[in-house]
Every structure is written in structure tokens, then in C-alpha cells.
Amino acid sequence: MQFPLKQVVPNLEEWPLYRLSKDRERFLHKVIEEAKRELLLDHRSSASLQALLANSLYHEKIRLTRKPWSVDPPDEKKFWAFVASELTRLEQESAPQAAWNALLQTILERYGKEIQGNFNNPTYQFARQFLPIAFNRLLNASGNRNFSRIFGNRLGIHDRVHLDGDVERLRQIVRDGGTVVMVPTHFSNLDSILVGYAIDAIGLPAFLYGAGLNLFSARILAYFMNRLGAYKVDRRKKNKIYLQALKAYSTSALEEGCHSLFFPGGTRSRSGAIEKQVKLGLLSTVIEAQRRLLLENPNGPFQKIYVAPVVINYNFVLEAPALIKDHLQEIGRERFFVEQDRYSSSGRIARFILRFFTAGSDIRIRFGDPMDILGNPVDAAGNSLDPNGKTVPLAAYFQHNGELKEDAQRDFEYTKILADKIVHAFHRYNTVMASHVVAFAAFRLIQKRHPDLDLYQLLRLPEEDRSWDWEALGVAVTRLVAEVKLRCDRAELYREPVLDQPTASILQHGIRNLGIYHDKRALKIDKRSGKVSSDDLRLLLFYHNRMDGFGFEHYV
Amino acid sequence: MVSDLNTMSEQAPVAVIGAGSFGTAVANLLAENKRVLLYTRLPERAEQLRTSRQSAGQTLHDLVEITGSLQQIADACYLIFPIVPSESFAAMIGDLAPFLRPDHILIHGTKGLHVEPPDQNLSLESKLKRQQVLTMSELILRETVVLRVGCLHGPNLASEIAQGLPAATVIGSRFDEVINEGKLALRSNRFQVYGSYDVLGIELAGVLKNILAIGSGMVRGLALGENARALLMTRGLSELIHLGKTLNIDPRAFLGLAGIGDIIATCSSPHSRNYTVGFRLAQGETLSQILETMDEVAEGVHTVQVALALANAEGLSMPIVGMLHRILFENAPVADGLQRLMSYRINRDVDFI
Numbered sequence: 001m002q003f004p005l006k007q008v009v010p011n012l013e014e015w016p017l018y019r020l021s022k023d024r025e026r027f028l029h030k031v032i033e034e035a036k037r038e039l040l041l042d043h044r045s046s047a048s049l050q051a052l053l054a055n056s057l058y059h060e061k062i063r064l065t066r067k068p069w070s071v072d073p074p075d076e077k078k079f080w081a082f083v084a085s086e087l088t089r090l091e092q093e094s095a096p097q098a099a100w101n102a103l104l105q106t107i108l109e110r111y112g113k114e115i116q117g118n119f120n121n122p123t124y125q126f127a128r129q130f131l132p133i134a135f136n137r138l139l140n141a142s143g144n145r146n147f148s149r150i151f152g153n154r155l156g157i158h159d160r161v162h163l164d165g166d167v168e169r170l171r172q173i174v175r176d177g178g179t180v181v182m183v184p185t186h187f188s189n190l191d192s193i194l195v196g197y198a199i200d201a202i203g204l205p206a207f208l209y210g211a212g213l214n215l216f217s218a219r220i221l222a223y224f225m226n227r228l229g230a231y232k233v234d235r236r237k238k239n240k241i242y243l244q245a246l247k248a249y250s251t252s253a254l255e256e257g258c259h260s261l262f263f264p265g266g267t268r269s270r271s272g273a274i275e276k277q278v279k280l281g282l283l284s285t286v287i288e289a290q291r292r293l294l295l296e297n298p299n300g301p302f303q304k305i306y307v308a309p310v311v312i313n314y315n316f317v318l319e320a321p322a323l324i325k326d327h328l329q330e331i332g333r334e335r336f337f338v339e340q341d342r343y344s345s346s347g348r349i350a351r352f353i354l355r356f357f358t359a360g361s362d363i364r365i366r367f368g369d370p371m372d373i374l375g376n377p378v379d380a381a382g383n384s385l386d387p388n389g390k391t392v393p394l395a396a397y398f399q400h401n402g403e404l405k406e407d408a409q410r411d412f413e414y415t416k417i418l419a420d421k422i423v424h425a426f427h428r429y430n431t432v433m434a435s436h437v438v439a440f441a442a443f444r445l446i447q448k449r450h451p452d453l454d455l456y457q458l459l460r461l462p463e464e465d466r467s468w469d470w471e472a473l474g475v476a477v478t479r480l481v482a483e484v485k486l487r488c489d490r491a492e493l494y495r496e497p498v499l500d501q502p503t504a505s506i507l508q509h510g511i512r513n514l515g516i517y518h519d520k521r522a523l524k525i526d527k528r529s530g531k532v533s534s535d536d537l538r539l540l541l542f543y544h545n546r547m548d549g550f551g552f553e554h555y556v
Numbered sequence: 557m558v559s560d561l562n563t564m565s566e567q568a569p570v571a572v573i574g575a576g577s578f579g580t581a582v583a584n585l586l587a588e589n590k591r592v593l594l595y596t597r598l599p600e601r602a603e604q605l606r607t608s609r610q611s612a613g614q615t616l617h618d619l620v621e622i623t624g625s626l627q628q629i630a631d632a633c634y635l636i637f638p639i640v641p642s643e644s645f646a647a648m649i650g651d652l653a654p655f656l657r658p659d660h661i662l663i664h665g666t667k668g669l670h671v672e673p674p675d676q677n678l679s680l681e682s683k684l685k686r687q688q689v690l691t692m693s694e695l696i697l698r699e700t701v702v703l704r705v706g707c708l709h710g711p712n713l714a715s716e717i718a719q720g721l722p723a724a725t726v727i728g729s730r731f732d733e734v735i736n737e738g739k740l741a742l743r744s745n746r747f748q749v750y751g752s753y754d755v756l757g758i759e760l761a762g763v764l765k766n767i768l769a770i771g772s773g774m775v776r777g778l779a780l781g782e783n784a785r786a787l788l789m790t791r792g793l794s795e796l797i798h799l800g801k802t803l804n805i806d807p808r809a810f811l812g813l814a815g816i817g818d819i820i821a822t823c824s825s826p827h828s829r830n831y832t833v834g835f836r837l838a839q840g841e842t843l844s845q846i847l848e849t850m851d852e853v854a855e856g857v858h859t860v861q862v863a864l865a866l867a868n869a870e871g872l873s874m875p876i877v878g879m880l881h882r883i884l885f886e887n888a889p890v891a892d893g894l895q896r897l898m899s900y901r902i903n904r905d906v907d908f909i
Contacts, residue, residue: 374658374703386701388653396658397703400733401568401634409732410704416730417703 003163005203008174015205016179016258027252028116032108035248039104039241049100050091056107056239057083067236071213079110104241111245115231161194164431164494165367167202169380173306173370174204178382179257180370181286182207184310185274185426186263188317192230195261195310198365208253209261210246210282247285254289257303264422270327272320272545274311274426277419284415290373291411294395298404304382304394307375307418309368309425313496315435315513317542321520324542332456362513366494368429374414375421427549431494432484438510439543441476442468442523442532444556459537467526467533470507476556477510478503480547483555493550507532515539569593570741571633573626573648574640575605576852577612577714578665582637585717587617588744593629594620597648612851614718630655635663635737637708638692641853642668645692646699653700663706663727663738664692667762668855669862680881684865686803691759693728706734707755708742709762709814711821713828717747724748726813728758750813757809760800764863765819766856768792769830771880772823774890776831777838788876788897789823795874797908799863802870807908830856837883838890860884875900 012018020027043049060080086103089095174180184195192211199207211230231249234242254260264278286305293303317323371377376384376392384392397414398404445468450458481503487493498509508525511532515522520535522543534540569591572583583594594611596602602624609616616622623629629636630652640648645666656662670690676682690698693705706729717723727738727749735751743749752758768789775785793816797807809815822828826835833854836846843857864881867874879896882888 376701386653386656387699388701390654390701392658392701394658399659402659407733413730414703 059239250285272542313364434510435514443544579639587619639665678861683869728755761815769822770834773831773834777835829854
């Protein structure tokens, strides 16, 4: 397939995200009303509402003192001081319910505006100027080269980033008016940029995306964030009012047919393994939005939401050293000696991007088959199919004794079912790369060589113990590749084409590409001795983990 | 709750699939609250039930209607209780699946396991991975479009329920909706219904406990006394809980009605089929003789094989279950096997909580 593909919806004004950006005030109002409605359902009495407000104030005060960020608006302290005085005043005056509601409304308005975007933020303004330009570029196929324009054609992003999977299915769904929720695996801060590129390259309209507030501080990322239609997520804010506002934002956007991008893992995989479980918060908005769309018109046609899993495969994860450090700390607490994290600055990211596109190590992005909100497969016309291949009436999932009924506990369980299906798809649509196989084989061999050492002792092995015979590594890789091929034949996995070459080529290719730009190499070939050695077993562990969770350990 | 009662229309009947002794008992219980469709597969049997109004030794309630059509059941009822032996469960579900919709609720009452591939010869050394063993709710989820699934387990000896004696059960389901619906349909002044979100735990507790019923029957058959029977039940339960833990089951499931509750009932009652198998083995009959003369399946016999194969795959030692396996399938003398109970070197009493 020749990327980029022609835009599915050539008229920008028909893009749901475009409509939303044209209609910001109305949408914001809807989000606030929605969040308020949900919160008031849970907090019917003024006493309960008062507790909610006080609790949120408490969390915000802690955040203000303990975790202040430079991107925080200057009037934050003033605002929360105002909330505090209002709370006291309302309590003293034994104010009526309406007064408490009004205070909630004030807070929600502030959160809503912040989530939607703060115009005073210069970073955001910079990025926003790009928005129309980016949109215009996408209008004609010849101009559909934003990324190439930035990096220059000679850098050849289309050759470096491989897009696989049934892209035409996704395009057809969008063409037919379906709403797509894209759910990728999450290994790197680059993921959102890459998925943004991929969405662009397969000719889909822009996707709405909740990006961490910290990502907006790096200009280069901010450009892409906004190209993705990013709204802001502040992970420091964990109070119920804020979380409800976020959910309302996502639910309302989905209800209005806005294609959305979630990283269901929540944060980047610390261990380097594919997500074994995913977060339910944002996913629940998919179920909620679909249920509402069904309830709106119980007997007629309805706007359908499709979930499209995406698996990103890297030979090299920029942040690997910091991520595996976090992971080891998490699982081992204090036992592990930690180095400084130097990998997350904006300059580093920019340098990496340039390095990546100039010297290049392949990245593979695979689009899994789209499914409905309960993980059922869908046919070419977008109909959900049951295990017997029969069309499923989606509304029936929300029916009880013939009636469409709201049931929060049921929706919650449905969210968990969707989460399981996504985790399953992440493993199913994974593409095994040579570098992963080599890293897995090497780490397993060292584990087997020292069965009496625990993980932490293993990671501290002296240099002379961190080497492998070319032949021994070759034997292990051969066995692994054979198993990978078997599973590919059973349609349980995918593999990089290089895995079909002789073992020596796989080893060469794998070792060369594995963690290619790290200061320390996870694996390298010693020219004189012909032995393979590792500068950093933690990195090797990280890349080894990529093949964790598939039961491959029985084959080395 | 009141509004739920009202929305449960009197018109929609409830279905039971399988007219064995427990299926019939459940149908009669349900009939105290609503109209019931009771499905039986063979047309002759259906006809016989219709005319005699007798099923598995029980008189059918007036509100129980016999049917031989799964489609009729799926069309008329949204609440369905499949209660057929585990060996025919997959085939039944395969027949039912085409008629099911996502708004159906299925609460099964089958205390057995499905093995993939089916009809394997499981020996003392066989291994089964967890993915090869499906509980009935897992089978339903895999084969049908229905998500709102539950199970019905507990100390529910069909003969006692049929006599109108008081009893309680537990419905395991991830969905409040399923638990509530099951409660409303089943509850009466002689039948109490509890709920649990731990479907798998309830299912495995209910299934595995049959193993102990067989062992308990043996101890009785040999007249080894109540101390020995208590020993077998307690240490046996400990083995089952350990197996459950390796399969990520919360031990608490084994301590409720479906576990201990059911163990106490079936390990003491000659009305329990599994107990009867053990008892008759101890009296000198062979397994094939016993199974030939039983009207209904003793699920525990198969469960012994499956449980042991699961433990083997996990590298878990289960001396009591292994011993029962030898007695059941390798003609080991019952007395020798039970004697070995006394020779185990176990040094901790409760090590599973």
C-alpha cells in the first residue's frame, strides 16, 4: 500500500473535530452540564455536595503546595482561596442547594476551560496557529505531507514507519459515518506523534486526544498534540469533580461522533511488556456514549462506535533506561541502585526524532481489526457479529426484559469486558521483531545460566558474565523463531519479515537494531572475539519484556 | 427493589434447560413465582413428562410447561437456567446459541467442567493447562453472544428441595442485574438466595467439592468413623483451595455456601450421587458397575481427573485427589488408599489463608 492514502473525508468542514472546534462554547457548555448532572446524581443532598466540594478543595490545596508546575495558571491559588471562602460562607449561611450547585458550576467551568485549552498559554497559541494550516494541508492528497515537510522527503518517514493491518476496514467505517476510538499500546512519549502520523497517513480525519499537560510544554510535541486534536489531561488532579469533567468531555465528544484516541494503558509501559491490564476510566466513556446513542433512538438507526486496537513496535524506546528504572523500583522498592533520569527533556526528544529519521530503525504500527464496544468483531458493513457469525443487535446489551435501561454496574462490567478484549488484541496484533527475539533469548539464557540468582543479583552481574556465544544465542533464537512462526500460522501473532531469513541474519539485524541509540548498548557484537555482550542488562531486560506474557519462556 | 418487582412482568416465563433431578427441582422452585418452561431434549421424554406430570421422581408444579424447543425458550424467556450435565453442556449450548440475544440472562446450575479437546483419556500423569479447562460460564461466554451470565451453586440436594425442605443457594455473577433477577425468580419462604461477584470462585468451589463427596462416601462405606471423614474433608478442602489459588481463585469462595456449605451437605448424604459412588466403591462394586446403574451423572468422577490434570500442569501436589484417582481409575483398593491418608507428612494445619 502506498502511504499516505487519500483522505476519507476530503471536506474538512465535515470532520467531527473541526465542527467541535468551531463550536467550542456550546460544546463546553454541554460538557459542564453533563458533568454536573452526573455529580449531582451521586450527591443529591447539600451535605453530600458539600463533602464533595470540600474533598476536591483539599486535594487541590495539596497539589498546589506539593506539585506546582510552571504551566499552572498564575491565579490558581486565588481561585482555590475563593472556593475555600465560599465553602465557609455557604456553610455558615446554611445556604440552599442552589448555592452549592452554583459553586460546583464555577469549579466545573474552570476545569472545562482548562481541559479544552487555555488561550493564555503561549505554547498552546503557538500550536493553535498551526491547526488551520495542518487542516488545509490534509485537504488535498498532494499536500498531505506535513511530516515530510518538516523533516524533508529524503528522510522518508513512510519507509521507516511501517503501517500494517486492515486499514481499508477502518477507512470504510469512517466513510460510512462510524465513530472510531483508537486504542494503541503505550511505550514511549513518541507514541502519540506516531499515531498522529499514522492516522494522517491512512487518510483518516483528525482524532480527539487527551494529552498529559506536561507534553504541552515541549513545543515540538505541542504541534503534534494539536494536530491530533488534543485536549489537556492533568494527571495530578485526581479529585472527583475534575475526573468527572474529563469523562464528560470524552463522552460528549464521542456522542457527537468525534473520533478519539486513548492510550488505555494510561501511562507508558514501565517494564517494556505489552499492557496486561488497562485503565477503565476513559474506556468507560466509550460504553457510556454508545449506550446514550442507543437510548436516544431505541428503535431506529444509531451512531455506532468502533474500537480499533493499535500495536506499536519499536526496536528502540527512547525512554527505556528511565522506564525500566521506574519498573525495577516499583517491583523491588529500595533494593535497586538507580541512576539519574536524563531522557525526558524536550531537546532530547527533538534530537531523537532527527536521529530516528536520518539513521532510522524501523517502527511497526499495526492496526487491529475494529470491534464493537463489547469486543465483538464487525463485518464489512460494520455490523457486530456473535461467535456464530450472526448479526448482533447492539441495543440488546442494554436491554432488560425488553426495555432499554441504564445500569451503572452493568456498564462498569462491560467496560472491564472491553478492557480484556483490548488486552487480548494487543497480544494478538503484536508484531515480533528480530531485536525482541534476540533480547528475549539473551536474557533468558543468562537467567538459565544463573538459576540461583534473583532478578536484582542478575542485573548486577559483572561484565565478564554478560556475554554470549554466537552459536548458543543462535540456537535459542532459532527455537524462538520457530515457535513465533507456528503462532503466526495460527493467526495469533505477526512477525517482521526479517524473521524469515537465516538465523545469522536475524541475529545480525536484531543486535544491530536493538536499542540502537542508547548510550549503553543492550547487546553488541565484539568484532575480535565474535562474542555478543551487553553494556546494560537493565536495558536488555526491558526489551526482553516485550515478548513477556506469551509463554515464550518455555522455548529458551 | 419494588420497581424491579413491578417491571418483572408476570407474562414473561422463565426457562429451565434439563429435566434431571436438580433441573426439575429448580423448575418447581421457580414455578412458585412465575410461569416456567422446562426443556427436555428427547421428544418421547417430553411427551412422557407432559402426560405423567412427573419428572425425576418429582411432581411438576402446575405452572411448569414442558417444551422440546430451544427456540421457543429463547424467544419467550429472557431468563434461562441451563442445568444439564457438563458432558452434554457444550452440545446444548451449541444448539441454543443461534437463538440467543445479548439481552438474555443465563444462570447455569451445572457442577462440572468442560475440557478441551473433549473426550480425552486423562491418566494420573495427564496435564491440563487452565486454558484447556472451561467452567460452564466460560463456555457460555465463549460460545454465545450472552454476557450476563451467572451460576447457581450451593447445598441444594434435589430430593430435599423436592420435599419442600428449607435451603439456600448462591448466585455468582459479575452483574448485579443477574443476581437480582435470579433472586427475584427463585426466592421463596423456603429458599434463600445469596449473591457473589466471584463467578469463577463459586463455580470452582461447587465443582471441586464433588471430589470430596466421593471420598467421604468411601470413608462411610468402609465405616472408618466420623473422625476419619472429617479428616478427609478438611485436608481435601485444603488441597482444593490450594488448587484454586494456583488458578487465581480467592479462597473465600470455598468458605461460602458453594464450598463448605455444599461439602457439608453432599459429604454426608446418601442422596448425593457423588457420595453414593464412593460409598458403593467401598462396598466392593467397580466404578463401571456403579455408573451403569446410576440414572444421572456423578460429575465428581470426571472432576477428579480434571482437577488432578490441572494440578499436574501447575506442579501442585494433591495427595488426596491423586489417591481418589487411583481408586477410581486404577483399581487401587479403597482401604489401602484411605490408609495412606494416615501416612502423609503434613506439618501445617491451615496454610491457605
